[in-house]
Amino acid sequence: MLAAMPKTSSPRNKACHEGQPEAASAVMLKQAFAPLVDLVYPPRCPICGDAIGEHGALCLPCWNELVIPGEPVCASCQRPFGNADMPAGSLCAVCLAEQPRHAGISAATLYNDTSRKLVLAFKYGNKIALSRMLAKMILARLPELESEWLVVPVPLHFRRQWQRGFNQSALLAREIAKARGHELLVDGL
């Protein structure tokens, strides 16, 4: 959902001007106000619905279902090597077969049913209060970058952003840029 690029790589500022959004339907209005409603209602785990102490968190059982990648992992894509004794810097078979066109990926969690539900709750459930927790999870796995790097969120089509009310990638990018002291470039892609 995020990309980082050196400041020297002259990103294009791109504005989308295709047509006008459709008239607001009741469903869209409900979606637009859902983040506000989310802040008013008592906090619940976004995955299982159990009551929790604060917004933007998970209950302990759901948190324990998340699998954080542990060493050893592929130096490029962070796929775990399991129990194999691999030296640091090793690449997985997928990355060896086809050289990735990126400088590296940081995976906050491995993909499983719980992480899938967490991302869906954030993207489509209007759980914007999750952005700080998710950013912390990404930051825990993100290597230190030189200060001149920019944090660039992957853009959302303007129609979808209008319907959803926010770009979840931009929320994460803002938290990460703030935490690491990097410059945020929202329109870099």
Ligand SMILES: [Zn+2]
């Ligand atoms: Zn839960």
Ligand SMILES: [Zn+2]
């Ligand atoms: Zn790999």
